[in-house]
Amino acid sequence: MEFERGMWNCAVYGKTDQLLRLLKKGVNVNSQDRYGFTPLHYASRNGRTATCELLLSHGADVFAVTRNGKATALHRAAFCGHLDVVKLLCSCQKSEDYPPLASMLDVDGQTCLHSAARGNQPVVLHWLSITYPELISIRDNAGKTASDLLPL
Template identity: 45%
Template sequence: MDNHRSLQGHDSSCCSGGAGGRSWGVAEGLEELDFRKSLAGAALSNDISRMRQLLSRGVAADITDANGYTPLHYAARNGHLDACLLLLQNGAQVDKCTRAGKATSLHRAAYAGHVEIVKALIRAGADVLRQDADGLRPVDRAGHI
């Protein structure tokens, strides 16, 4: 029954370690696994085949996570142009904002310096004047580059 206790997260000693000595419980591991299997996880890793499979099964292209991030946010921030285009072709809303930061995919792509993605998002109708929670527009986020 020790395995049963571990699976419930009561005994995470077997999962100690990780970054900074943090102890990772089973719940965090399951959340990470769920994320990797999700459309957002596929967009983050540029797994186009998995993205197509999930989209064909009816997963919404602009599904949000608990923080309001969409697969397009993940793909744009990480420089995955093909993933961005696939999501846009499948109905992803280009100007969806994250909950706390009010950042759009354009803010994230601009901040990361992904010029081709910035162009694609603008062609798809992204609002270049939209301000995030800090009052910054995408062009302001690109200022560090």
């Protein structure tokens, strides 16, 4: 468990050298804390693009979701406004047979576009809207689109 704590800490603070040492020791790149957050969730939330790249190159699962909220790392990056991380995560597609990561819904039925709206992140909102226009009309479990969630 100490190794995993080290991984999460490295992900939060972008300590890529230490993270690489842990990965070389065989620590599970997809280890989850008690809330289901993986190192990729933490790196994404904190805008650590290089750390996300390292984790992804070692097999981090972009489709991993948190236990309660079912949020992906993309939801977290979008909410926090980290456009470079959002673009990186969106570029990770398993195959044509899978729906885009951007269309994944959390427990509230919200996409990453909803997350960007809730976080009041106009740059991320714009990029996601242009890149994935199909997200604009998606309504969450409360019947709200992303634009309905924008602050006044």
